[in-house]
Amino acid sequence: MSKSLNIALLGNPNTGKTSLFNQLTGLNQKVGNYPGITVEKKEGIFRLNRTTKAYLTDLPGTYSLNATSMDESVVIELLLNKSSKDFPDVIIVVADVENLKRNLFLYTQVKDLGIPTVLAINMSDQMKRKGISIDIPLLESKLKTRIALVSTRENKGLDLLKELLINYRQLSILPTFKIDDIDQNYFDDLKKAFPNQQLYKLWLVITQDVNFAKIERNKITDSADFSTLSETHLKKIQQKETVKRYQLINNILKETLFIDRESASDLRFVLDRILIHKFWGYVIFFVVLMTIFQSIFDWSSIPQDFIDNTFASLSELVKSKLPDGVFTSLLSDGIIPGLGGIVIFIPQIAFLFLFISILEETGYMSRVVFLMDRGLRRFGLNGKSVIPLISGTACAIPAVMATRNIENWKERLITILVTPFTTCSARLPVYAILIALVIPQGSFLGLSYQGLMLMFLYLIGFGMALISAWILSKTLKIKSKSYFIVEMPNYKLPLLKNIGITVWEKTKTFITEAGKIILAISIILWVLASNGPGENFSKAEQIIKTNNAELDQETLANKINSFKLEHSYIGILGKSIEPIISPLGYDWKIGIALISSFAAREVFVGTLATIYSVESNAEETIKNQMASEVKSDGKPLFNLASGISLMLFYAFAMQCMSTLAIVKKETNSWKWPLIQLLSMSLLAYTIALLTYQILA
Amino acid sequence: MIPLDQLEKGKLATIESIDNNQLPLKLIEMGCLPGTNISLVHKAPFNDPLYLKIDESHLAIRRETAKHIFVRLIK
Structure with a gap:
């Protein structure tokens, strides 16, 4: 057995x-x-x-x-x-x-x-x-x-x-240490009040209640024989316990541990002198960051294009091989693109985790935390906020999780609240297509306008994160003692096995957890886009055919699709918000993309692809279609003003349900994700409105 | 006896006393106790945080925390 x-x-x-x-x-x-x-x-x-x-x-x-x-x-x-x-x-x-x-x-x-x-x-x-x-x-x-x-x-x-x-x-289960020795009176009382309990466990439960009053636990309340002590008094006993335990350990080690001091290594000394140098330390960190960004975006583009094409052709294959019908449409227009939308993030997420785990394994990350603490503290953040802010450039979900080792609750909460401002990879496809559309070719000092715009968007994301952190630190009334303890570990060569397993595990969990949500949303979107009330939707084919008898097959099919979309549930939704978004320079079609983006930003491009009834997902064709869109006055819909307004909207708006869900989980309340959603959306709207009104 | 934030870089000292009410328990548990050897390894720009060696542990703490630790130089 x-x-x-x-x-x-x-x-x-x-x-x-x-x-x-x-x-x-x-x-x-x-x-x-x-x-x-x-x-x-x-x-x-x-x-x-x-x-x-x-x-x-x-x-x-x-x-x-x-x-x-x-x-x-x-x-x-x-x-x-x-x-x-x-x-x-x-x-x-x-x-x-x-x-x-x-x-x-x-x-x-x-x-x-x-x-x-x-x-x-x-x-x-x-x-x-x-x-x-x-x-x-x-x-x-x-x-x-x-x-x-x-x-x-x-x-x-x-x-x-x-x-x-x-x-x-x-193995012996005897304790190493007699807990009563710390404070005879207190522990005697405790024993009398709870005679059947193991004393040390009891003591832990009591002190944890003090430290973790927020977490639900059966509290030990006053009883006839035993009165609870004040927090300060308990802390005193805890300190006494610490001192006594160290005395015990010192005595044991005196007899059992022998160190020849001569043979100490100086690798730490040499590396620290460079890596946390008051000038070179920052230069090195900047270079490291640039390398990470470069690789996340450059090296991932090849596998991402491959994934994109594979899913597009899979969709086509399904459409051509399976008989027409609801199931085929759900598969080819809902599930497959939905899955593609998840899988496409694998390269970036994997690269990000690869770099972060190398930085952590080598011991370098602690040095960055050390260098950045003073600067970030001015904004109400913590040196340890660096890790979430870097991770946020790939995805806010793991970034919010990475705030857990910030001991100070206020600094941690602020980090969680501002992390979604950093430019996550889901914003990238949106920026890419809009920049290509509205920012002119040409260069300034050897840097292309388009590249500069992208850089500006990244900087404005970080900038807004810092500004809002500063505002939050001034307005949030949370009392929490600010302290900061970071261990500076020895420098080590990273173990390949550790890094491999970290990258594999984290990527896998990201894909399955975030994937569920993205997949669900793409199915909902598909349902909303492929159903609609009234004759305009159900008889779209007849209506278009009678009105446009002279058109060829392909144009006709496109016209039917976009007419259907206009009268589908999602089209109606888009139309209904048009009055709110037209001052920003958007029409109802962009409205649909905005609504669907509230689930996940990267849906934007895909939604526009559907809206403009483009058969292939290739960027060029969507771009051309978008460029030829005109407003009622005949001018192009996507111009510099509306384009920049839209980019800034995406830069600031909280358009990610998965992030909201994780914030709810991490803060244990709906209050913070709701505040995040409302204030970020309001900010995005205001800035987009001002931008359009000034530029147009 | 001087507060730790006034210790010079590279000098070896012993922790003489700590302000129990101000110091986080975690730091004490990590070995920051009276009688322990301590030295200042590095200072971040603007002298904050401080990178310390406490016994065999290398830790960084903020200046405001270091003020509550009092040390005596070892000759």
Whole structure:
């Protein structure tokens, strides 16, 4: 009979915890949710031996069981919830051999929960170079557990670790530390009031309630024998606990850890001098950013064109092979283009995650955070807001998720609220076609007007993000203590396996999660566009044929399609908002594209393609069609004024349901996404209106 | 004894005392405790944030936080 074991993986950030997870599980892992940077519960499966299967949960990196961020609260919630199906039979605490003291702090806390705990000391390959030696048997007896020295980089020590895990029942579950020692009176009272509870767990629940008052949890209320203490008093006890635990660890390490100080490395020193230099540091960061943007847009264009063409021809193929009918139309005009709209983002998303994971793995990202904190703080942001703001240029969804490691709630909220201003890749096709249409050829100082316009749109996106952050920081009345702690990890060569798995997992989850929404919307759009009330829609063919008997087949078919669209539900919707958008220089057709764009921006081009009843999706043909559109006075509909107005509308409007959904999830309320939707749309409208009225 | 934000770059010091009410628990848990060796590795432009080495940990914190840590130079 095969057995199965629940294992939880815990550790400080930058200990190689995720590397160990990847080494153990390979690609047998799944991420529970939207992609982020190092967030959410990751699960994987591997075999311990022929008969035992292990279910491994990779918990977010944390320095302590006293959670101060949402990520960390995931850890404590799992470890305190005995009834959870993921509750671990055994825990692995991963420690970095170079910073054993701080890592053991977390270990002693975890050990005191009474769950069997194995200590995996990682980066053992560094021991010789750094002159570190450890008396393992003595350390094992002091820590009351078994230890595996592992090296995820050299793939060593994993067999011993697996063996310890299989025999987890032999591990001691005694605590390392007597919690009563901290404050005898307080803990005596606690024991009297809750005689059947494990004291340390009880203590954790009490203090977590203080830190996480917002999160629902059964609070421990005052009872006859026990009165709750003030937050400051509890914090004092927590600090005492910390001091006592460190004393214990110091005493243990004095006897078991030996470091020869002579052999310290200076790679950190040399690289830091360049990478966080007060001038060159910024230059290097700017070059890194430019390289990322360049590759996201240039290198992705080849696979994207290929994907675009493949889906277009697939659509054609379906149309020509299957019999005409509702099903064929749904497939070729709804589902296939909808899927294409998702798949086309794979190259950009994959490149973005590739770069971000390289920046994180090497340790460079922390240096950027360090360099940018002061500047961003002026706008009410945090050095850690850099990562969301960069990620936002690909997609706001992973960017909003990446705000989770910002400890300060106000700075985090502001980052979430302003991230959608950064120019995400979905705006790019819209900009591309409008720029080609209304910005003249020609150049200024060797830079083309069209290129400059695109650059201007990127800058204005960042600029608006900063301005609104500043306004929010002045207006939001949220009290949260501002603090900022960033670990500056050692520089490391990134592990190819880690990067590969990150890119694969994150891209996959993005596609499935965001894909569901985009697909659903394209089906809804199709339904709205292929149905309509009244005779104008149902008898479109007859009406057009009688009125235009002289036209050839193709023109006739096009005329019928656009007539049908005009009288479909979506056409009626477009017409009904025309009075609102005509001061911006748009007609009802653009109105339809705007409405459909509220689901996802990139739908704009596709919708216009449908509206102008162009058979092929090729950009040139849509462009020509758009260029020949005229207003009632005979002038072109897309001119400099309406074009720029439209681009600015897209730059500022909150036209992405998936982002709203993720903001709702991350802020745990509908208030913030609604505020975002209303204020961004209002801003977009006002600016587009002013632009058109001034330029026209 | 001086507040940490006045420590010169490159000098080694020991943490003498910390302001318990002002310092985030997380920083204390990361090893910022009295008796620990500390040095200032780098300063970001405009002297903020500060890049510190506390025992074996390399951390960056803001100047306003550093004011609540008091250190004594090691000769």
